[in-house]
Amino acid sequence: MATDALRAQVASKWQESFTRLNQNEPGLVGLLNFSQAWNIARECVRPRSLEEPDALTQYEKPTFQASFELLNKCRRLPILLETFLEDMRKRFPVIKAEMDQYTLDYQRTSDTIHILNLVLRLLQWYQKWIPRPELGATLQSAFVLSFQTHIFSSLSPTFVRGFKELCASTLPPVDSDTILPEPNPKMWEAFEILGLLDRYENIIASVAYEHIETYVLTTCAGHWSESMLVHLRKWMADKIVPWMMLMYGRTVTTTNDAQSMLQNVGSRFDFHMAKTLCDLRTQEIFDIIIDFPDSTGALQDLRDCLHRVDQRAALVHALRKANQKRLLHPGADTRLILTQYVATIKCLRIIDPPGVLLFKVADPIRRYLRERPDTIRCIVSNLVGDEDSGDSLVDESEPIQPLQQSELEEYTDPNWEPEPVDAGPDFRANKPSDVISTLISIYDSKDLFVKELQVLLAQRLLAITDDNSEKVEKERRNIEILKIRFGEAALQVCEVMLKDMTDSKRINGHIQSHKESVIHPTIISKHFWPILEAGEISMPGQFQTFQDEYAKEFSAFKPDKKLRWLPHMGTVHLELQLEDRAIEADVPPLEAAFIELFSEQDVWTMDQLITKTGLSVDRKAALKALLTWVDLGAIKEVSEHTFKLLEVAEASTAGRELRAATTSVVELPSALSIQQQQAEQMKLYWKFIEGMLTNLGSLPIDRIQSMLRLAQGYDQTVEQLGAFMEAARSEGLVITRDGMWRLNPK
Amino acid sequence: MKVIIKRWHAVAQWRWDTGVSSDDGDEEGDVCGICRVPFEGCCPSCKVPGDDCPLIWGECTHVFHMHCLLRWIGTAASNQQCPMDRRPWVTAERKVKNLVPGAGAAAPSAS
Numbered sequence: 001m002a003t004d005a006l007r008a009q010v011a012s013k014w015q016e017s018f019t020r021l022n023q024n025e026p027g028l029v030g031l032l033n034f035s036q037a038w039n040i041a042r043e044c045v046r047p048r049s050l051e052e053p054d055a056l057t058q059y060e061k062p063t064f065q066a067s068f069e070l071l072n073k074c075r076r077l078p079i080l081l082e083t084f085l086e087d088m089r090k091r092f093p094v095i096k097a098e099m100d101q102y103t104l105d106y107q108r109t110s111d112t113i114h115i116l117n118l119v120l121r122l123l124q125w126y127q128k129w130i131p132r133p134e135l136g137a138t139l140q141s142a143f144v145l146s147f148q149t150h151i152f153s154s155l156s157p158t159f160v161r162g163f164k165e166l167c168a169s170t171l172p173p174v175d176s177d178t179i180l181p182e183p184n185p186k187m188w189e190a191f192e193i194l195g196l197l198d199r200y201e202n203i204i205a206s207v208a209y210e211h212i213e214t215y216v217l218t219t220c221a222g223h224w225s226e227s228m229l230v231h232l233r234k235w236m237a238d239k240i241v242p243w244m245m246l247m248y249g250r251t252v253t254t255t256n257d258a259q260s261m262l263q264n265v266g267s268r269f270d271f272h273m274a275k276t277l278c279d280l281r282t283q284e285i286f287d288i289i290i291d292f293p294d295s296t297g298a299l300q301d302l303r304d305c306l307h308r309v310d311q312r313a314a315l316v317h318a319l320r321k322a323n324q325k326r327l328l329h330p331g332a333d334t335r336l337i338l339t340q341y342v343a344t345i346k347c348l349r350i351i352d353p354p355g356v357l358l359f360k361v362a363d364p365i366r367r368y369l370r371e372r373p374d375t376i377r378c379i380v381s382n383l384v385g386d387e388d389s390g391d392s393l394v395d396e397s398e399p400i401q402p403l404q405q406s407e408l409e410e411y412t413d414p415n416w417e418p419e420p421v422d423a424g425p426d427f428r429a430n431k432p433s434d435v436i437s438t439l440i441s442i443y444d445s446k447d448l449f450v451k452e453l454q455v456l457l458a459q460r461l462l463a464i465t466d467d468n469s470e471k472v473e474k475e476r477r478n479i480e481i482l483k484i485r486f487g488e489a490a491l492q493v494c495e496v497m498l499k500d501m502t503d504s505k506r507i508n509g510h511i512q513s514h515k516e517s518v519i520h521p522t523i524i525s526k527h528f529w530p531i532l533e534a535g536e537i538s539m540p541g542q543f544q545t546f547q548d549e550y551a552k553e554f555s556a557f558k559p560d561k562k563l564r565w566l567p568h569m570g571t572v573h574l575e576l577q578l579e580d581r582a583i584e585a586d587v588p589p590l591e592a593a594f595i596e597l598f599s600e601q602d603v604w605t606m607d608q609l610i611t612k613t614g615l616s617v618d619r620k621a622a623l624k625a626l627l628t629w630v631d632l633g634a635i636k637e638v639s640e641h642t643f644k645l646l647e648v649a650e651a652s653t654a655g656r657e658l659r660a661a662t663t664s665v666v667e668l669p670s671a672l673s674i675q676q677q678q679a680e681q682m683k684l685y686w687k688f689i690e691g692m693l694t695n696l697g698s699l700p701i702d703r704i705q706s707m708l709r710l711a712q713g714y715d716q717t718v719e720q721l722g723a724f725m726e727a728a729r730s731e732g733l734v735i736t737r738d739g740m741w742r743l744n745p746k
Numbered sequence: 747m748k749v750i751i752k753r754w755h756a757v758a759q760w761r762w763d764t765g766v767s768s769d770d771g772d773e774e775g776d777v778c779g780i781c782r783v784p785f786e787g788c789c790p791s792c793k794v795p796g797d798d799c800p801l802i803w804g805e806c807t808h809v810f811h812m813h814c815l816l817r818w819i820g821t822a823a824s825n826q827q828c829p830m831d832r833r834p835w836v837t838a839e840r841k842v843k844n845l846v847p848g849a850g851a852a853a854p855s856a857s
Binding site: 462465492495496499503518519520521522523524525526527528532541542543546547551554555558559560561562563564565566567569570571572573574575576577578584589592595596598599645647 | 762
């Protein structure tokens with residue numbers, strides 16, 4: 001049905017194509033030539049099986065070059081390409097079958113060699129099929145693209161897993177002593193050619209990351225003594241960089257390129273290493289602090305890592321959590337908490353000199369310590385260097401400086417720097433102050449410390465039994481040092497205490513030279529010592545005589561003064577001469593008084609003894625005193641609370657004679673602790689309060705407080721008064737209603 | 747049995763012997779009528795009690811820290827009178843037992 005026009009069109013097209021193919025040759029010669037060239041060209045680029053010989057062996061180079069030129073002239077090359085790709089698609093199932101076989105082998109044996117073989121096999125195919133470079137870039141790139149597409153579409157997830165393992169196996173093993181596995185450049189080349197590198201770059205990188213992680217964890221966990229960062233960087237340079245060069249650096253030719261490549265990729269790996277190390281150290285931070293100062297290396301690492309990786313918040317969080325869990329609970333000793341706190345201060349100062357981290361971490365610790373009743377005592381006993389309290393919190397080498405008050409920022413200081421960015425709103429830019437200042441700043445005032453210091457000093461001074469001026473000197477040195485911290489005025493009282501010690505010694509020397517006595521008293525100035533535990537014993541027999549004689553000598557020496565004994569304090573070194581043995585012992589005065597009474601009479605009941613020594617003796621203390629002698633084998637309990645002197649040692653106690661010279665535990669003369677002292681003081685004011693409430697009915701606490709202020713020496717805060725009133729209420733002395741206090745009508 | 751005391755480390759407090767026999771146990775002790783600080787403490791201008799801050803006795807039986815009284819006497823308003831009873835101040839000789847001279851004389855020899 002075709003019209004003439006159409007016919008003419010087809011005819012002209014045909015004619016045109018024909019001329020193109022025929023190349024203006026006479027007759028069909030051109031066409032024949034073309035057909036020959038086509039065949040040659042197709043044969044050249046045909047995807048062959050591996051056994052077939054290469055195209056080159058079939059045809060001379062000029063032959064197929066000529067063929068291609070001819071095809072090009074006829075503009076038939078695109079068709080050739082299409083045909084070629086189509087052929088490839090048809091042949092590909094052969095390769096796919098092989099790939100599946102290798103993958104299956106790998107799946108069965110988990111041996112990466114199969115994956116490697118697979119890759120190498122693919123490379124063989126690739127090389128067999130790739131069109132000759134003389135045929136032009138278009139053909140080649142079209143082939144590469146298509147070939148890769150085929151491969152990737154037929155690779156299973158199993159292959160990816162295998163590939164990852166294969167990559168991992170090329171890395172230097174973690175236990176670094178063994179040498180690198182022989183680098184296999186051929187493999188990497190194959191990866192590169194097949195386009196696996198580009199496609200699986202993520203996987204390769206993750207292999208490296210995981211490897212770095214494992215290495216960091218195995219080599220660094222628990223190794224805190226030295227800085228690992230240097231070692232790690234060296235390891236990276238020695239082991240990882242060469243590996244990276246295999247992969248990324250194959251195309252690199254100049255050193256400049258290599259450097260920029262390493263800067264780019266290498267810094268990513270370096271970052272990862274730093275982060276891993278940082279995470280590890282963050283996890284370990286609590287134990288690192290415990291180990292300080294043996295863990296300085298780890299701290300330096302952490303500091304360097306934190307510069308690189310922003311993990312400060314994580315560190316604070318981890319440490320706070322660890323502290324909460326492991327430190328700030330009732331099971332932990334206050335000393336321990338303090339030690340750890342001090343270590344934390346020192347450690348975090350290394351990590352973060354401005355102190356932001358420390359501020360954030362320390363806050364809960366400080367709050368917790370404030371709640372503990374014995375914190376002050378612990379700190380103070382450390383200040384004076386108690387021998388039995390283990391290692392000192394205070395670093396001897398630290399320069400002693402006055403306590404620092406938090407001061408306003410000096411904005412005119414040319415070296416002023418703003419607070420670090422992550423500082424909280426209540427962050428105080430305290431200059432790196434010394435440990436003691438920090439500890440004392442837990443509390444608002446230092447008065448508490450000074451008071452506790454007095455108490456402690458009193459205990460220690462009174463415990464010095466002989467004229468051991470060396471010990472006194474030591475205390476004096478301590479006080480001198482503390483004066484620098486607390487200021488001269490605050491420690492004036494301690495000064496007087498020390499002076500009492502030396503004065504006592506001098507007075508004693510004088511009196512002894514006059515008239516020898518067994519008593520060597522410490523004479524104290526009443527108002528300058530902490531309130532000493534009350535407890536009156538009237539010393540019996542010869543003790544009384546000695547006391548009186550000594551007091552008389554003292555008054556003769558200092559005519560306008562007299563002595564008042566505190567008989568419950570001190571120690572007595574005495575010897576009991578019994579019929580068959582002698583017992584020597586160092587005992588507190590109460591024990592001495594009791595045994596003296598036994599020298600008058602063989603059998604005593606405990607109540608009798610207490611009556612004899614002045615009634616104020618606590619039964620518990622009395623029993624303890626008696627048991628000391630029972631232990632020493634001097635007396636025995638014949639019936640309940642009745643004791644008998646053993647003039648002759650009993651058989652059962654024979655073994656104990658060996659212990660005759662044992663010193664019974666002499667307790668430190670107990671000075672009242674601060675709380676007890678306060679309670680004691682408040683008792684004094686109870687009379688006032690009682691009077692007030694009797695006269696005025698009911699009063700609010702503020703009123704009571706303001707009236708008490710009129711009383712001399714009253715220095716309690718309204719809170720303390722409140723606590724006291726509360727205590728009085730629980731004893732049923734007062735009642736409270738709507739904030740008004742009144743006496744409990746009995 | 748015989749108890750032999752080899753050595754006794756005792757503790758005692760010293761008190762001023764103000765003449766008032768104050769053996770009544772835990773009395774708070776008298777205070778200086780001028781500074782209201784106990785005699786066994788020290789006057790406001792001293793730091794160390796005892797021989798360094800002695801007492802002074804008047805014929806009128808009143809007792810003060812020596813430093814307190816001397817400062818009082820030094821003021822024009824005092825008229826050289828005892829601040830307690832306004833009688834002319836006369837320092838008393840201590841007449842304790844062996845009649846040692848005044849307290850001021852004993853103190854320096856001791857310290």
